[in-house]
Amino acid sequence: MSKMNSQQDKSSLENYQNIILQGDSWELVDVLPEQSVQMIVTSPPYFQQRKYIKKDTDGSLEFGREATVQEYVTKLVLLFQKLKLVLKDNGTIWLNLGDKYLDNQLLGVPWRVALALQDDGWLLRSEIIWYKPNAMPSSVKNRPTTDHEHIFLLAKSKDYYYNADAIREQHVTFSTKSKMKGGRNHFGKRDGTPENGKNKGDSNLHDGRWDQAFHPLGRNKRTVWEIPVGKFRDAHFAVFPERLIENCILAGSTEEDIVLDPFMGAGTTALVAKRHSRHYIGIELVAAYIKMAEERIQKVQMQLL
Numbered sequence: 001m002s003k004m005n006s007q008q009d010k011s012s013l014e015n016y017q018n019i020i021l022q023g024d025s026w027e028l029v030d031v032l033p034e035q036s037v038q039m040i041v042t043s044p045p046y047f048q049q050r051k052y053i054k055k056d057t058d059g060s061l062e063f064g065r066e067a068t069v070q071e072y073v074t075k076l077v078l079l080f081q082k083l084k085l086v087l088k089d090n091g092t093i094w095l096n097l098g099d100k101y102l103d104n105q106l107l108g109v110p111w112r113v114a115l116a117l118q119d120d121g122w123l124l125r126s127e128i129i130w131y132k133p134n135a136m137p138s139s140v141k142n143r144p145t146t147d148h149e150h151i152f153l154l155a156k157s158k159d160y161y162y163n164a165d166a167i168r169e170q171h172v173t174f175s176t177k178s179k180m181k182g183g184r185n186h187f188g189k190r191d192g193t194p195e196n197g198k199n200k201g202d203s204n205l206h207d208g209r210w211d212q213a214f215h216p217l218g219r220n221k222r223t224v225w226e227i228p229v230g231k232f233r234d235a236h237f238a239v240f241p242e243r244l245i246e247n248c249i250l251a252g253s254t255e256e257d258i259v260l261d262p263f264m265g266a267g268t269t270a271l272v273a274k275r276h277s278r279h280y281i282g283i284e285l286v287a288a289y290i291k292m293a294e295e296r297i298q299k300v301q302m303q304l305l
C-alpha cells in the first residue's frame, strides 16, 4: 500500500474534502486516496430493516436488502476491506449497528458483523451500548422491549489514535448516585466529587492519594452511553443523535483530521465534524438525503462564522 506523499495525491485529497459524493459507497470508496482519513464513523442500513430508496427506484445498490444475514455480513466485511485502504494506519472505525428479529428469533447481527470483521484482521477494541431512554415503545409481550444499539470501535493497528481525555465523564463516586455510601459519609460531603475539590480540608484524604485515585479531568468513558434518539427522524428515518457522534469524533480525531462516513444519510457525521473543526468526506446513495445534509451543514457553518 503506497503512502500519500506525492503532490498529486495531496491535491486530489483536497478535491474530496468537505463534500458528499453521490452514489454507491461500494464503488466510490475506491476513488478516495489511500491513507487519507483518520476515522470512519458510520451507520450502514441495518439488515432488512427499512428501504431508503423509494419503491419505484432500483434498490439493488442499497445495503441492507441482502437475502440472508450471511450475505449482509460478507458484504460489509468486503466493504471494510476497501475502507481499510483509505484509513490511516493509526485510524479507527466506529460502527453503529442495530439488531433484527427474523422468524421469532434475534439474529445477533451486530455481533455477527463484529466477529467477522475481527476474523478479517480488524482489532475489535470496544463494544459500546447506545442506550436510548426514549426508544419507541413496542407491543411485544413475550420479551423485553429493545432500547439499545451497538457501536463497535475497530482499529486498523494496535497503535491507534484514541484521545481518552476528550470524552471523560464526571466522577460519580461521592455523588448522591454513588453506591459507595460509606465513602460519601466518610467525607461527610454530599455531592462531593474530585472536580469539586471535596477533599479540601479533609485530613483523612490528602491530595496525593486523591490524585492517584481520580483523574482530574474525570473518569474514563464508560461503555454504556445514555443518549436520547434525535428529533430529526421525520425527514430521514435513522439519523444519529449528534451527541453520539460527538463522542466518537472527539476521541477518534484531532482538529483538521478527515472523518469519513460512507453512509452519510442526512449528514450528522459531517455537521458534527465541522462543529469540531474536522473535515469530512461523505458518500450517500440518495440525492434527497444529500440535499438535506447540505442544508444542515450550511446551518452549522453559518453558526461558526
Ligand SMILES: C[S@@+](CC[C@H](N)C(=O)[O-])C[C@H]1O[C@@H](n2cnc3c(N)ncnc32)[C@H](O)[C@@H]1O
Pocket (backbone or CB within 6 Å): 023, 024, 025, 026, 042, 043, 044, 045, 046, 052, 053, 061, 062, 063, 236, 238, 239, 240, 262, 263, 264, 265, 266, 267, 268, 269, 283, 284, 285, 286, 289
Ligand atoms: C442508517 S442511514 C444513515 C443515517 C446517518 N447516520 C445520519 O445521521 O443521517 C443509512 C444510509 O445509507 C444509505 N445507503 C444505503 N445503501 C447505500 C450505498 N450502497 N451507498 C451509499 N449509501 C447507501 C441510505 O440511503 C441511508 O441514508
